[in-house]
Amino acid sequence: MKFDDKIPIYYQIKNYLYHEMLTGTLNPGDKLPAVRQLAVDLTVNVNTVQRALSEMITEGTIESQRGKGNFVTADTTRLAQLKEQLVMTQLAQVYEQLHALNLTDEEIIASLKRYIEQKGAGQNV
Amino acid sequence: MSNVLAIQGLTYKRNQKLILKNIDLTLETGKIVGLLGENGAGKTTLMRLITGSAQGSGDIMVGDTTTATARKAHVSFSEQLHGFNKNTKISRVVDFYQTVYSDFDLSRYHELADFLQLNGELKLLALSKGMREKLIIALTLARQTDLYLLDEPFGGIDSMSRKKIISSIIQWKPDNATMLISDHYVTEIAPILDEIVVVKDQTIAVHQKTDTIRSESGMDIEDYYESLYAGGVDHD
Amino acid sequence: MTKMSALFKTMGWTKFRQMNQMILLELIAVAVTGIWTAIKGHFNLATLFYLTTSWSMLPYVVGFILLAVSTEKAYTADTFRLIPIEETRFYLMNLLSSLAVLVYFMIVQAVLYGLTLWLGWSRISGMLPPMMAVNTNVATPVLVMLLVSLMTALLIWSTISFVHLVTSATSNFLPKFRQRALNVVVYVIVIFITMRVAGFIVHGVAWFARITFNGTDLGQFWLALAAMAVVILIESILNVFLLKKWVETAAN
Numbered sequence: 256m257k258f259d260d261k262i263p264i265y266y267q268i269k270n271y272l273y274h275e276m277l278t279g280t281l282n283p284g285d286k287l288p289a290v291r292q293l294a295v296d297l298t299v300n301v302n303t304v305q306r307a308l309s310e311m312i313t314e315g316t317i318e319s320q321r322g323k324g325n326f327v328t329a330d331t332t333r334l335a336q337l338k339e340q341l342v343m344t345q346l347a348q349v350y351e352q353l354h355a356l357n358l359t360d361e362e363i364i365a366s367l368k369r370y371i372e373q374k375g376a377g378q379n380v
Numbered sequence: 381m382s383n384v385l386a387i388q389g390l391t392y393k394r395n396q397k398l399i400l401k402n403i404d405l406t407l408e409t410g411k412i413v414g415l416l417g418e419n420g421a422g423k424t425t426l427m428r429l430i431t432g433s434a435q436g437s438g439d440i441m442v443g444d445t446t447t448a449t450a451r452k453a454h455v456s457f458s459e460q461l462h463g464f465n466k467n468t469k470i471s472r473v474v475d476f477y478q479t480v481y482s483d484f485d486l487s488r489y490h491e492l493a494d495f496l497q498l499n500g501e502l503k504l505l506a507l508s509k510g511m512r513e514k515l516i517i518a519l520t521l522a523r524q525t526d527l528y529l530l531d532e533p534f535g536g537i538d539s540m541s542r543k544k545i546i547s548s549i550i551q552w553k554p555d556n557a558t559m560l561i562s563d564h565y566v567t568e569i570a571p572i573l574d575e576i577v578v579v580k581d582q583t584i585a586v587h588q589k590t591d592t593i594r595s596e597s598g599m600d601i602e603d604y605y606e607s608l609y610a611g612g613v614d615h616d
Numbered sequence: 617m618t619k620m621s622a623l624f625k626t627m628g629w630t631k632f633r634q635m636n637q638m639i640l641l642e643l644i645a646v647a648v649t650g651i652w653t654a655i656k657g658h659f660n661l662a663t664l665f666y667l668t669t670s671w672s673m674l675p676y677v678v679g680f681i682l683l684a685v686s687t688e689k690a691y692t693a694d695t696f697r698l699i700p701i702e703e704t705r706f707y708l709m710n711l712l713s714s715l716a717v718l719v720y721f722m723i724v725q726a727v728l729y730g731l732t733l734w735l736g737w738s739r740i741s742g743m744l745p746p747m748m749a750v751n752t753n754v755a756t757p758v759l760v761m762l763l764v765s766l767m768t769a770l771l772i773w774s775t776i777s778f779v780h781l782v783t784s785a786t787s788n789f790l791p792k793f794r795q796r797a798l799n800v801v802v803y804v805i806v807i808f809i810t811m812r813v814a815g816f817i818v819h820g821v822a823w824f825a826r827i828t829f830n831g832t833d834l835g836q837f838w839l840a841l842a843a844m845a846v847v848i849l850i851e852s853i854l855n856v857f858l859l860k861k862w863v864e865t866a867a868n
Contacts, residue, residue, distance in 0.1 A: 258571050259600075260567065260570050260571070260594070260600030260601055260602070261594060261598060261599060261600045262594055262595075263591040263594045263595050264571055264590070264591060264594070265591060266591075291550070291551065294550050295547055295550050295551055297571075298543075298546060298547065298550065298571055298572065299550075299571045299572060300412050300550070300571070300572045300573065300574055301550065301553075301555070302410065302411065302412075302574050303571075303574070303591070306591075394788055395787075395788065395789070395790060395791050395792040396789075396790070396791045397791075397792070424867065428864070428865070428867070431694075431698055432697075432698075433694055433697060433698065433864060433865040434864045434865075434867075435788075435861065435862060435863075435864055449617075449700060449701070449702050449703070450617075450700070452698055452699065452700035452701075453617055453700035455698075457694070457698055459694035459695055459698055460694065461695060462693055462694065462695060462866065463689065463690065463693035463694065463695025463696050464695060465630070476626055476695075479622045479625060479626045480618050480622055480623060480626055480699045481618065481699070481700075482617075482618065482619075
């Protein structure tokens with residue numbers, strides 16, 4: 256995986272794992288690869304992986320079981336929350352940028368709808 | 381967290397020319413640290429002072445040892461094998477390491493050699509630059525010690541070899557050991573570094589965590605490193 | 617820490633191989649010249665003995681120099697100096713492994729001499745002057761000769777090391793410009809001083825021996841050996857000191 260060297264690596268590792276969890280590569284309750292294996296796969300430092308995982312354990316998206324390793328939480332409401340949180344973060348960015356172009360909230364909704372229709376039409380052809 | 385390396389007031393002169401001046405540097409255990417600086421800034425010299433290959437003034441502690449002789453047992457340096465005849469076989473070099481270093485782990489060496497695709501029957505003179513560097517990495521990492529010093533392990537080698545070497549560093553660095561890697565082109569190793577140390581103007585200009593640099597400056601490590609040189613006006 | 621025996625083994629091995637190459641070259645030289653003699657029709661049972669004795673000096677000299685080069689290389693090569701062992705032990709093992717290999721070379725020569733002498737004995741015995749054949753006590757002179765040659769080897773090696781380590785230490789210290797010229801001066805001065813000191817000690821001892829033993833040959837020999845040992849010891853102490861304090865390995 257390629258990292259953006261401007262953004263803290265542990266943060267990008269978290270986002271990578273979130274993505275794996277929400278797209279179903281890692282299902283609720285699945286075991287995560289060992290820390291060193293993850294470090295090798297992602298070509299990052301073991302300590303950085305450790306930091307990302309600790310933060311995820313603290314926020315409850317993964318669970319650490321002594322001697323067994325780390326598992327994706329089986330708590331589906333927590334995962335739903337995570338998904339909601341990620342969606343909101345993405346939308347916040349778009350919203351900020353569009354707002355900066357002096358679009359009103361109604362205009363933003365309208366343009367988003369227009370965009371989805373066009374994209375949908377493009378894909379149907 | 382305990383320290384693996386503690387340098388205090390280290391000064392080094394060569395041929396009456398000041399190379400390093402009054403350096404203080406402390407490294408914690410379990411880290412991978414990039415040692416950056418221009419060619420000739422003193423990166424190699426700093427490593428040679430730690431191993432005792434160069435003689436400076438000041439205190440250097442590795443673990444709890446202070447004398448150069450005792451330090452050697454705790455430091456694994458990527459030495460360039462110049463002490464061997466060019467027609468020495470790799471397997472002979474491995475025997476040498478196994479005999480003189482009590483912390484050399486032969487099974488670890490074989491794992492590394494398999495991973496890096498080293499053929500023990502080859503002679504040193506038959507090795508390409510990349511192969512030779514892989515051998516040096518395998519020998520250096522096969523020792524089980526507290527501090528690893530890799531001096532420019534990526535100099536002039538192809539990207540495939542470079543990736544292999546980086547992978548082997550991640551896989552084989554013991555958890556509680558610290559590794560100092562010198563390089564003048566940081567981008568290729570930035571993702572694996574916990575911290576960077578920059579040698580500039582005969583001293584340590586910066587010692588900082590990489591993720592702190594990223595979050596505080598919003599710059600990538602290479603840009604941040606270059607910005608250290610852009611600002612000042614040097615007349616030397 | 618690395619054991620002395622491990623270092624001795626490792627250092628000895630490389631030197632051992634070097635010496636074996638010398639022996640191999642010697643054997644090839646004897647064989648080739650032997651065949652040449654046979655082609656010219658002058659071959660007899662004693663030929664091999666004559667050829668071996670006349671060729672053996674060359675591999676000895678070249679081997680001696682190669683051992684000196686290996687010994688010196690170890691002092692400034694990271695490959696050796698990174699080994700965790702105290703400098704005195706490092707120095708001793710380096711010197712002793714060279715000596716051991718030199719003894720090995722001498723033994724091989726003795727065996728070759730013995731073997732070829734035995735082959736050609738019927739011819740050679742007839743040519744020996746009668747007094748040599750009846751010499752009763754050969755053991756002592758041979759032992760003394762052997763000791764003198766080994767001590768000489770140690771003395772030459774430790775002197776070479778001394779010159780090498782002094783120039784190595786000063787070349788780190790002195791300003792870079794004019795360093796080459798200064799190096800030459802240092803070489804000359806150090807060699808001169810060493811020669812003078814060694815000469816002074818050896819002469820002093822010889823004079824002492826003359827008045828004490830009143831010309832007893834063997835007594836003088838022992839004292840000369842003791843004098844050499846003193847010089848070797850002084851040089852070695854200085855060498856170890858230089859290794860500890862000033863000598864750096866060659867940068868990559």
